[in-house]
Amino acid sequence: MERREFLTWMGIGSLAASLPVVLAACQSETVEETADPAAETAAETGDTAAAAGDSEVVGTLAELDGDGFILNESASIGPVLVVAQPDNPTALEAVNPTCTHAGCTVDWDGEATEMICACHGSRFATNGDVLQGPAMDALERYTVSLDGDNVVVSPA
Ligand code: FES
Numbered sequence: 001m002e003r004r005e006f007l008t009w010m011g012i013g014s015l016a017a018s019l020p021v022v023l024a025a026c027q028s029e030t031v032e033e034t035a036d037p038a039a040e041t042a043a044e045t046g047d048t049a050a051a052a053g054d055s056e057v058v059g060t061l062a063e064l065d066g067d068g069f070i071l072n073e074s075a076s077i078g079p080v081l082v083v084a085q086p087d088n089p090t091a092l093e094a095v096n097p098t099c100t101h102a103g104c105t106v107d108w109d110g111e112a113t114e115m116i117c118a119c120h121g122s123r124f125a126t127n128g129d130v131l132q133g134p135a136m137d138a139l140e141r142y143t144v145s146l147d148g149d150n151v152v153v154s155p156a
Helices: 003-033 037-045 061-067
Strands: 056-060 069-072 080-085 088-095 107-109 114-116 130-132 141-147 150-155
Touching: 056 061, 056 069, 056 080, 061 069, 061 150, 080 150, 088 150
Parallel strands: none
Antiparallel strands: 056 150, 069 080, 080 088, 088 141, 107 114, 141 150
């Protein structure tokens, strides 16, 4: 093997040896970019609630006082129904209003202080527990809190 041929093979060998390192560097950069797109979007828009996790403002105390409930069907964590506990109006409950029987949206009955599903008659307590079937499972609950006048929910 001549000297020139030897040097050419050494150059190709060096390139081949460094290829896995280059690929690994590119791969870890890709993972970092897609690690948390929601947080990245929140950071860009200044949405601090979303940046802090999955918590989200779904309405205001004024809406709750006026209507007796908040129904937000477009929240990013899913549909949300917020009501006050009947025996403690300052304590709030938040549930996913999707009926666990067959998926209809339950309605809030302020007089009965229950959630009622018009499809087949299931009834749920303010905390989502089943009071009457045919639904067998409680409504999904959310954690609810107040941030000033804003009602904020997050997954339980
Ligand atoms: Fe609610 Fe059937 S879907 S009771």
